[in-house]
Amino acid sequence: MSGLNEIKLHPIVDYPERKQVKFRFDGREMKGQEGEMIAAALLKNGISVFRYTEKKKQPRSIFCGIGQCSDCVVIVDGCPNIRSCVTPLKEGMVIETQHGLGKAGVL
């Protein structure tokens, strides 16, 4: 699934107006909104695989969407295991697909 999944007009909800920011995902420059959750920004950019599992290298995406399950973790500015569904996007963030559990010794 990609593109056109941003809800522009909703019969009930007024989404907040946010500043546009640039970030990188696996080296590609992308646009998002400041303060929106990283997962939301990635989905709007057509990205739905956020990490691959350690043993079987299977793809994973969002699952619970509220920071409980940790299925959607990514690497942010070099730091692995960041829950993309509850971490706000900032200008210039460098986000990467996480392969496995993240490097030992890195917080």
Next chain:
Amino acid sequence: MKTDILVVGAGPAGLGAAIEAASCGADVCIVDENLRAGGQLYKQIHKFFGSKNHYAGQRGFQIADALVRRTEELHVPLLLDTRALGLMDSGDVAVLRDGKAEAVTAKKVILAVGAKENMLTFPGWTMPGVMTAGAAQTFSNVHGVLVGKKIVMIGSGNVGLIVSYQLMQGGAEISAVVEAAPEITGYTVHKNKILRAGVPVYVSHTVAEARGSGHVEEAVIMEVDEHFQCIPGTEKTIEADTILFAVGLNPRTELASMFRCEMTSEGALGGVLPIHDEFMRTSNPRVYVCGDETGVEEANSALDEGRLAGLHAAASLGFENESSRERIKEVQNSLMELRSGKYAAKRLACKERIIRKGAMYYA
């Protein structure tokens, strides 16, 4: 940090508890692991039922705003991005804030940490595109993103029906609602909205497999017998990019366990949960529980249970005014009202059993 009453969780239960306790004059502090207070009310964009006391006619996010405003008026410290980790040997509560653990000394602790969504397991259930109904609801109603365009919803309880409708409001197509029971299990008012919209509903069916390469492309559904076993040969394939679980929730009991609160199990309320008395006191006299953590119901019941816990915890510390007792009765009656009627009969019976067990600790 020191406080009379520490409330863990800033959803409807926790906010209700904090507002009542602070109104009685107790020193109250709320911690919540999220960046925003209000719990899951912010994704509930439908209008609530009930009485005026229950914010009838208002939408979930409006209720959250009203509750948060009230805690601000009462100057209740609300520590966000702060997670209660558990109980220390000293009896203090350990909370994680800015990457550091610190101790909170509290005379009473009110746990209001909510519930987590259930899932089913079938081949492909871990694939991107399979997720909880709550996730899809959060992304659509709070973040403004549709997680999919063609959606199969598993479960026709209120969550399944309401979230299906809300995803349609956001522009998605609900390809099917799949229900293992022989009929739709949610309220008639929600059922009718879905049926009027022409959504295909498959009762006595379940999802047997999610197929796709790297992302859901189709759902395989199968008919089930009266024991909910799949009937071979009944496979049907439905094109879909998303499969959602609306198959119930279960209470988050980890913290209550660490506080040595005795547990019981009630299937109709989500499974294992901490026992409490009619004032929401657990077997540990220092600890109260309220909301979905002690039986999955809905936001209004959570709010009332929180109010009750807050009032009683405050009174037990001497923070009582002339109307406290009356107010406790009033909230108990209001809870009773929420648990009346045919839809609530099972929940009511469960709660009565829990409260009978809870009373034994204070006989």
